[in-house]
Amino acid sequence: MPDFLTEYLERLTNSFLSTMNTPDDYLNRIALSAVIIIIGLFFRLLFKKLITRYVSDYKSRYTLHKVIKSTVVTLTVLCVLFIWIQAINALILLALLISIFVIFMVRGLTNNIIGYFVIRYRKYFKVGHRVEINNIIGDVIEINPVNFELLEVRNWLSSDSNTGRVIKLPNKIIFEESIEMIGIVNTLVWQEIKYVLSFDSDWRTAEQIMIDAGEDYFKGAILPNLEEVNKHLPTEVDNLQPVVSLNTNEDGIILILRYLVHYKNGTSVKTSLQRKILTNFANNPDIKFATMDIRILEE
Numbered sequence: 001m002p003d004f005l006t007e008y009l010e011r012l013t014n015s016f017l018s019t020m021n022t023p024d025d026y027l028n029r030i031a032l033s034a035v036i037i038i039i040g041l042f043f044r045l046l047f048k049k050l051i052t053r054y055v056s057d058y059k060s061r062y063t064l065h066k067v068i069k070s071t072v073v074t075l076t077v078l079c080v081l082f083i084w085i086q087a088i089n090a091l092i093l094l095a096l097l098i099s100i101f102v103i104f105m106v107r108g109l110t111n112n113i114i115g116y117f118v119i120r121y122r123k124y125f126k127v128g129h130r131v132e133i134n135n136i137i138g139d140v141i142e143i144n145p146v147n148f149e150l151l152e153v154r155n156w157l158s159s160d161s162n163t164g165r166v167i168k169l170p171n172k173i174i175f176e177e178s179i180e181m182i183g184i185v186n187t188l189v190w191q192e193i194k195y196v197l198s199f200d201s202d203w204r205t206a207e208q209i210m211i212d213a214g215e216d217y218f219k220g221a222i223l224p225n226l227e228e229v230n231k232h233l234p235t236e237v238d239n240l241q242p243v244v245s246l247n248t249n250e251d252g253i254i255l256i257l258r259y260l261v262h263y264k265n266g267t268s269v270k271t272s273l274q275r276k277i278l279t280n281f282a283n284n285p286d287i288k289f290a291t292m293d294i295r296i297l298e299e
Contacts, residue, residue: 040076115171132180159267202286209280214242252290
């Protein structure tokens, strides 16, 4: 072993032994560290109660909880390190650096960290955007160096509503799976409402009712907001207006209203349009829905 390395290791050993000969100093530092940790826990619980009491929105409350928790933990750790930093000798610091290096080399962790920087600095997606990965749909509520969290949407529900479940996905999944992102460039998506009428229905009147409902909605809710972040939509307004398509099958006459909607308002808008259209259908007795007749023949 080279002489300079031997001398360096001897100095480290002597430094370590000298620090171990001052137990009173260690006890004082331990006591002070315990007090700081208790104070940190107190403020964490205090802020948690205040947020729960005064913030009613679920997403805002969840985000504030995470921010306060991270802030309190970071400040507590920094205070404890400030107390101990002069007592830690070079050998312990070296062991700590080696441990951190081993942890970061755990399989998958490096890819997660790379994924984090890709998401953050390539503006892949951010908090508030809606993504779909492996049939999992959710709104992004947090992004950290290891994973990102989604507030699940739809799943067993028939509407585009939050289920209440939080799903954690590793950042490296962006390199492994295709991701469908909504609200990144465009906030508007296409949706449809479909009705099946009987062949003897007044389908022309039904078609006009659906066109009128779609146009009223478009003029009131979509047209004023088209200049917001919707870069990939056609620039011609005519190509963005609601369209009613007509088709037939063995069940009857199929009418489909296709319209633009903000990706977070899909269920509420569909409900509003359905109410308006069905009310007008009910006022016209010549509009009849296709039904399945079951006849029992006597022998």
